[in-house]
Amino acid sequence: MGQDFRLGYVCLEVSDLAGFAKFMTDVAGFAPGGGAEGWTAFRLDGAAARLFCREGPANDIVASGWDMVDDEALDRAAGRLAAAGAVIARDNADLARQRKVERVLATADFHGTGVELFVGQQQAAPVSLPLVEGGFLTGDSLGLGHFVLVSRDKSADIAFYRDALGLRWSDDIVMPLGPFGNLDATFLHANPRHHSLAVGAVPEPVPLRSRLDHICFEMRAIDDVGMAHARFVEAGLPIVRDFGMHPNDRAFSFYGKTPAGFDFEMAFDSALIDDATWKPQTYGHITRWGHRSESGMPSIGD
Numbered sequence: 001m002g003q004d005f006r007l008g009y010v011c012l013e014v015s016d017l018a019g020f021a022k023f024m025t026d027v028a029g030f031a032p033g034g035g036a037e038g039w040t041a042f043r044l045d046g047a048a049a050r051l052f053c054r055e056g057p058a059n060d061i062v063a064s065g066w067d068m069v070d071d072e073a074l075d076r077a078a079g080r081l082a083a084a085g086a087v088i089a090r091d092n093a094d095l096a097r098q099r100k101v102e103r104v105l106a107t108a109d110f111h112g113t114g115v116e117l118f119v120g121q122q123q124a125a126p127v128s129l130p131l132v133e134g135g136f137l138t139g140d141s142l143g144l145g146h147f148v149l150v151s152r153d154k155s156a157d158i159a160f161y162r163d164a165l166g167l168r169w170s171d172d173i174v175m176p177l178g179p180f181g182n183l184d185a186t187f188l189h190a191n192p193r194h195h196s197l198a199v200g201a202v203p204e205p206v207p208l209r210s211r212l213d214h215i216c217f218e219m220r221a222i223d224d225v226g227m228a229h230a231r232f233v234e235a236g237l238p239i240v241r242d243f244g245m246h247p248n249d250r251a252f253s254f255y256g257k258t259p260a261g262f263d264f265e266m267a268f269d270s271a272l273i274d275d276a277t278w279k280p281q282t283y284g285h286i287t288r289w290g291h292r293s294e295s296g297m298p299s300i301g302d
């Protein structure tokens with residue numbers, strides 16, 4: 001059982017930065033967090049920045065940033081990643097300034113998606129979130145939330161994120177995806193949050209829209225999840241999966257499509273894991289109740 005760490009930030013590339021920034025504040029309910037050198041930052045708690053966005057054609061994740069808690073843990077994780085074949089950049093002061101952290105090492109997973117290991121995330125004045133009165137559930141130990149990466153073959157992601165970076169197995173969901181084969185997702189935790197990352201294999205010919213399927217933000221009040229749903233509807237953004245619950249994390253949530261094409265999941269009351277007693281299992285279904293999809297097609301997200 002490894003030491004706890006947490007998802008600290010996510011970096012995104014979007015094709016319409018001005019439109020996406022308006023969505024982030026007016027629909028998702030985040031606070032502006034300044035920005036520099038091409039990156040626009042957003043806040044949702046005491047951290048100086050939790051999401052970084054830049055303009056570009058990808059409409060996808062650029063990098064995930066992992067708060068390794070201390071230098072020793074960061075160096076140990078970097079050593080494991082290097083031994084597994086990842087190319088680790090040296091300490092980069094410019095990147096640390098951009099990401100508002102003390103120290104950061106950059107690398108990429110085996111699909112080429114950026115991964116940054118850091119310590120010392122800057123804190124800022126208490127955040128003002130007029131649209132999310134109860135605030136987001138992050139805290140010292142749980143981190144930003146979770147995100148889901150998709151590919152044709154998840155084994156390279158498991159080798160990187162579980163075996164080398166040090167995330168731990170929560171559970172799997174494997175279920176038939178119509179005539180195409182199986183949806184096959186593995187959920188991984190870095191701390192008591194049920195998962196900080198899930199990796200999914202999508203069989204051909206189901207299209208891969210982007211590497212990022214969705215990012216989930218957990219709210220402290222169920223009322224705020226309902227109000228976020230209403231803002232997506234009012235903004236004319238599709239509700240990809242309506243209110244519902246997965247069998248594994250047992251969070252109450254919905255999925256809305258962002259203007260960049262990937263989804264945001266807004267959740268409440270996700271399960272926590274105690275490694276001393278947790279028993280990973282494989283579920284054969286993705287929905288405990290609800291999460292009705294407009295297309296009728298289950299998507300890979302947890």
Ligand SMILES: [Fe+2]
Nearest residue numbers: 216265301302
């Ligand atoms: Fe999710």
